[in-house]
Amino acid sequence: KVAYCPKQENFVDIDAQDVDNELAAVEYVEDIYIFHKLVENETRVNDYMHTQPKMTEKKRESLIDWMIEARDAFMNETLYLTINIGDIFLASKTAANRELRCVGVVAMFIASKYVEMLTDPMVYDFVEILNNQHEKQDVLVMEKWILSQLEWSLTVPTPYVFLTSFLKAAASITPLEIEVHIYF
């Protein structure tokens, strides 16, 4: 259980400005962050570099860079979730060298489906990113495999979740500025 900290006198309610914004769900904002804080430790990924023979810190970095370049219509939240999904999966299963990109791209496919609201992304866009080295069927099989390794639970509090709140608390900056901070 999370200890309840009483609001102090000089407490500035950073969510007060969003009271009239229905989408910001201010009524539940405290519940939501308490929940995220609770599951943060449960879902934290261990350092898996020594168990993943074909992976190094450097390689992980270039894989992430490659993914950012590969998909320009990338929402921030999707990017952070993609990295989390990939890390959680690779911490539990070893992948061959030629599979690593496929893992990354399928993580991106799943994260886009979870975050982006309007329409599901098309599987062919992702097969294309892989330069057709893997077939559509490979992507679909990998998708189910990754989802089952994650036990179909994607409510991982990514750094993005906390970052937006911290930035909001640091200074009442505009949403556009938040976007800029998160990218660079």
Place this chain on the structure above:
Amino acid sequence: MEKYKLIAKIKKGVFQGLCLLSSQTVTLKQLGFPDNEGVPGSLIKEITLLQAMRHANIIRLIDVVNHQEQSSIVLVYESMETNLTSFIRIYPKVMKIPRTIKELLRQILLAASYYHSFNIVHGGIKPANTFIDPATNTLKITDFVWPRTLFNSNTEDPNEELGFCYKAPEILVEHKQFSTAIDVWSVGCIFAEMVTQKPLFSATSEFHQLAKIFSIMGTPSEETWPGFSRIYRYLHIYNHCKPKDLRKLVTGLEPAGIDLLHKLLYMDPKGRITARQALEHVYFQN
């Protein structure tokens, strides 16, 4: 799937099984989806939510397993045998005790207010989806309406009880913007049924359901439901009915219970009590 052994088929796509690791009985539900784009995003979101929900009055999703078919998965739920329909049939005397009714209603409302705090509409609360453990009188709700509406739209079992008896008027007129209030209506219907041991609005078909509701709760007017004639163009074909006295229809219920029932079955969803408010009602005070 090797973790589970199938024991019996309950209905199409639904099986009773045994977990070989914990020797716990479970309910397995197979869920298919179109294969071309992989797992639908809506399904990923829903299952993630179901995994996050933990409540004593909600049947827990234990596991999700991949089926050997690429476009199919299996949801594994904890298993309970007695639903409210059979509970009323087997233990009519227990159901006559006002305290039993109060305790069961409180548990349904707790489950509903938990769903609603996630902004989830259950959409199909009915006695067949409401399970009771006769040993402890613990009640648990199961079965969202979504798996059926989204993916297996034609698996409605003809022998299953008629779900439309518990549908709120705003869904029956296909008012698109329905909210968590539709669940509160269903809870109201179940409340009345626990007291009288028969459905309150028992029409012969979904088509007649609205007329049945109007005949008991009164045909909506501009005063009782502002804007209803705009939402529902066919209102004029219904006879004008005055509301009936619920005390005479739901006999044996204490006055505070009748008052709560009125608030749960308030026709205009905007004026209907919420599950959380209902739990604060005087009916539960003593």
